[in-house]
Amino acid sequence: MAWATLKRNWLVMQRAYPWSYFIGTLAPGVFTVVLALLSYEAIGGGRVSAWFRDSSGTPDYLGYVTVGAAALMFTTRMVLWVAKAQITEQREGTLESQLLTPARRLPYLFGVAVQAFLTSLLELACLLGTALLLGVRLPAPDPYTLLVGVLAAFVAVVGLSIPVSAIMIAAGEAHVTQNTLFCLVGLVCGCTFPPALLPDPLAWVGELLPVTSALRVLRAASLHAAPLGQVTVDLLLCLGLGAAYVAVGLLILPYAERRAITRGASA
Amino acid sequence: MTRAIVTHDLVKIYPRRDRPWWRPAGPRRVAAPAVAGLRLTIPAGQVTGLLGLNGAGKTTTIRMLSTLLRPTSGSATVDGLDLVRDAREIRRRINMIAGGERMTYARLTGRENLWYFGQLYDVPRARLKARIGELLALVGLEHAADQRVEQYSKGMRQRLSIARGLINEPAYLLLDEPTLGLDAPIARDLRAVVAELARGGVGVLLTSHYLAEVEQLCARVHVIAAGRLVAQGTPAELTALTERRHTVEITLAAPAPAADQAVQALSVRTGAQVTAARDDELRPRYTVRHRHDLAGELATAVVAAGGAIVRLEVTPPTLEDAVLALADAARRPEAVPA
Numbered sequence: 001m002a003w004a005t006l007k008r009n010w011l012v013m014q015r016a017y018p019w020s021y022f023i024g025t026l027a028p029g030v031f032t033v034v035l036a037l038l039s040y041e042a043i044g045g046g047r048v049s050a051w052f053r054d055s056s057g058t059p060d061y062l063g064y065v066t067v068g069a070a071a072l073m074f075t076t077r078m079v080l081w082v083a084k085a086q087i088t089e090q091r092e093g094t095l096e097s098q099l100l101t102p103a104r105r106l107p108y109l110f111g112v113a114v115q116a117f118l119t120s121l122l123e124l125a126c127l128l129g130t131a132l133l134l135g136v137r138l139p140a141p142d143p144y145t146l147l148v149g150v151l152a153a154f155v156a157v158v159g160l161s162i163p164v165s166a167i168m169i170a171a172g173e174a175h176v177t178q179n180t181l182f183c184l185v186g187l188v189c190g191c192t193f194p195p196a197l198l199p200d201p202l203a204w205v206g207e208l209l210p211v212t213s214a215l216r217v218l219r220a221a222s223l224h225a226a227p228l229g230q231v232t233v234d235l236l237l238c239l240g241l242g243a244a245y246v247a248v249g250l251l252i253l254p255y256a257e258r259r260a261i262t263r264g265a266s267a
Numbered sequence: 268m269t270r271a272i273v274t275h276d277l278v279k280i281y282p283r284r285d286r287p288w289w290r291p292a293g294p295r296r297v298a299a300p301a302v303a304g305l306r307l308t309i310p311a312g313q314v315t316g317l318l319g320l321n322g323a324g325k326t327t328t329i330r331m332l333s334t335l336l337r338p339t340s341g342s343a344t345v346d347g348l349d350l351v352r353d354a355r356e357i358r359r360r361i362n363m364i365a366g367g368e369r370m371t372y373a374r375l376t377g378r379e380n381l382w383y384f385g386q387l388y389d390v391p392r393a394r395l396k397a398r399i400g401e402l403l404a405l406v407g408l409e410h411a412a413d414q415r416v417e418q419y420s421k422g423m424r425q426r427l428s429i430a431r432g433l434i435n436e437p438a439y440l441l442l443d444e445p446t447l448g449l450d451a452p453i454a455r456d457l458r459a460v461v462a463e464l465a466r467g468g469v470g471v472l473l474t475s476h477y478l479a480e481v482e483q484l485c486a487r488v489h490v491i492a493a494g495r496l497v498a499q500g501t502p503a504e505l506t507a508l509t510e511r512r513h514t515v516e517i518t519l520a521a522p523a524p525a526a527d528q529a530v531q532a533l534s535v536r537t538g539a540q541v542t543a544a545r546d547d548e549l550r551p552r553y554t555v556r557h558r559h560d561l562a563g564e565l566a567t568a569v570v571a572a573g574g575a576i577v578r579l580e581v582t583p584p585t586l587e588d589a590v591l592a593l594a595d596a597a598r599r600p601e602a603v604p605a
Contacts, residue, residue, distance in 0.1 A: 004386035012374045015415070093369030097431065099335055101387035102358040261335050262281065 001103050005111025009081075013119060021080050022123055029073040029127045032192060036065035037134055055196035063138050063223050066131045068191035071215045073127055074120055075157050075185050079178060081116030082109060082161035087168040090260055095169075099261065105253055106246075109165075113158045138222055145221035145228050152217055152238045156210030159242035162249025166256035172263060185211050210241035270311035272332060272439055272470060276341035277305040279327050279494075301327040303494035304341065311346075311438065311470040314461060316485035316502075318474070318586075320594045324494035325474040326365075329441045332472065333363040345439060359388065361439045364432035366425065366447030373417040377408050377427050380416060381434055388435035402430035405460060407453070421448050429457060439470040446477060458484060478587045488586070492594045505589040513560040517569065518552045518578035526574030527551070533568050537561060550577065 040046065040061050048061045056064055085108075089095040098108070128138075164181055168174045185191070188198060188206030195203045195212065206212045213234040220226035220234070228235075279302040302324040309315045309332075317325050330336040332343060334354040343350040345357045371380045378399060385395040403409045406426035416424060425448055432440065442461070446454040454477075461484055465471050475481050481488060482502045490498045490505065498505055519526060527543070530553050534541040539557035546552045555561055562581045569576060 001386060004383055008372070008375065008379070008383050011379065012372070015374045092373065094372060096335060096365075097370040097384070098387070100333055100358060100361075100363055101384065101435075102355045102389070103387040258337060261330070 001107035002111035005108050006115050009112055009115040025073050025076045026126055029069045030130050032069040033066055033131045033134060036062055055194040058223050060223055062136045065192050066136050067219050067222050070124055070127055071218060072186055072191040074124055075211055076182055077120040077123055078116050078157040079161050082113050082158055083164040084174055085112045086165050087174050090169055099257055106250060117154055141222040142225040142227055145226055145231060148228060149217035149221045152235055153214040155242035156214045156238050159245030162246055166249055166252045169260040170256035190215055210238045213238035270346050272309040272345050274305055274307045274343040277302055277338050277343055278340040279331060280339040301494055305496055307489055309470050309472045312465060312468045313486040314465045314471040314473055314484045316473050316481040316488035318488055318590050319491040323491045326443055329443045333361060333441050334358055360437060362432045362435055362437040363441040364429050364445045366444035370428045371416055371431055374415060376413050376415055378412040381430055384431050384434045402433055406430045422450055422453055425449055442473045444475055482586050490590055490593045497593045502586050506584050506586050508589055513557060514582040515555045515562045515565055516580045517565060517576060518546055518550055520575035520577045522551050523574040525572040526569045529568040529572035533565060
């Protein structure tokens with residue numbers, strides 16, 4: 001089931017790659033890096049404040065923002081693929097033929113997610129390549145921690161996408177839901193500035209989103225070459241939250257699907 | 268255990284928003300019953316018709332039986348399996364084909380679509396390849412098997428949808444207007460396939476606006492109105508229920524007062540309903556409706572009165588008449604047939 005969906009999505013992506021989504025998510029990532037570069041040089045004079053160094057744990061502002069922008073792009077792209085998978089089926093008229101089958105949802109979503117993951121990694125390479133061209137230099141990461149961090153980010157974002165998918169099909173709407181999530185992640189997860197700058201309630205909301213802890217693992221791996229042992233707490237927090245979102249998503253998805261079908265039938 | 272789909276007092280009520288949430292007065296949601304206590308039996312190995320006017324509850328019934336919708340109350344079983352509790356197992360045994368709906372992936376080819384749905388139904392790999400070939404041949408899409416569905420015509424998409432509905436070799440097939448939008452030869456072929464499936468033991472539930480199709484295929488027909496069963500029987504039994512019976516239309520070469528009097532006298536004597544009119548060439552035309560076929564008696568009376576008949580047409584009562592009459596009767600509850 002997962003393999004069949006992965007193959008199906010791969011074929012569809014090859015035949016109709018969503019260029020507008022790619023450009024729509026790459027451009028903000030590049031702008032974020034460019035703005036950080038300009039403000040770092042023009043306003044900060046190539047230096048960061050002691051407050052930033054203390055609260056972010058690094059004096060490398062450009063590296064901090066580049067990893068954050070990459071994480072935000074990864075989250076956006078994955079959500080656009082995974083959370084929108086079912087509402088896209090609904091709009092294209094195939095949701096019912098899916099729900100008629102005995103296939104389970106998790107393997108289906110996993111198949112969509114693996115295709116999205118592979119595609120998003122290639123797209124992320126475009127962002128990181130652009131950042132390199134702009135003069136951003138990242139230190140050599142710890143490969144194991146980075147690999148585990150990327151996988152944890154995968155679990156986190158897929159987990160987050162499942163309840164979002166349920167909300168989308170139940171509401172019959174995608175744009176408001178997805179853009180609210182993107183704004184929230186961009187604001188509270190520490191993508192471009194340390195969450196310490198946020199009021200406490202917003203910082204706690206950020207901690208409830210697994211992207212925040214995933215980002216800490218990714219920064220530790222890529223900016224500090226931290227070994228796996230140093231990121232265990234954040235790793236477990238990220239995986240735990242991701243698993244919790246998966247569980248909640250799978251619990252509410254059948255209700256959302258029935259609501260979507262009922263709305264279609266009674267319309 | 269008898270193999271069948273059996274429903275017991277099946278009810279589906281859609282909550283409808285009566286007013287926006289910000290307006291304080293009155294109930295915000297009202298119940299809109301689409302199916303109201305339906306009892307049906309769809310046995311294996313035969314085609315069962317489900318007829319009714321638009322909004323009668325046919326599609327809602329099919330969606331409930333296909334597990335897409337949950338009943339508000341009542342229950343249904345498929346070969347003894349409960350529709351809600353055993354939904355996943357039931358999905359292995361049934362499939363649904365809805366006319367005019369897409370239900371396939373536009374950017375995949377016909378073959379890829381069938382492969383994907385075969386995977387969703389866990390059709391064994393060795394069987395799936397052969398099954399795809401059989402189905403493509405069955406619906407006449409072998410030549411377009413490797414063409415993307417977005418390049419298909421509407422009829423080709425519908426034929427692929429039919430193949431999708433058969434990919435899991437269902438024990439029960441729910442057909443909701445399956446020939447909608449199909450060319451006549453393809454529709455005829457589909458009817459042949461459905462009849463063949465039923466002979467092979469598949470239970471089929473068919474809704475269709477083409478009543479000739481229902482008469483041709485269905486061993487039994489259920490007529491529903493406002494979500495309730497108003498009649499059931501063989502097509503012939505239902506047709507006999509209607510009071511809109513034989514219609515005889517007779518056209519004379521020229522106006523003949525004596526013939527006119529003879530027709531009126533026949534009407535008085537038999538109680539037949541007579542309508543007099545003129546055709547395009549201004550020739551007298553009489554339409555006589557009666558529970559018996561009065562063609563012979565009418566022709567004899569007209570000829571005896573000196574009328575010259577140029578055209579005589581007899582229309583026997585149809586299932587369509589029956590459905591219309593039963594739906595009319597259902598609107599007047601005191602007149603609902605038992």
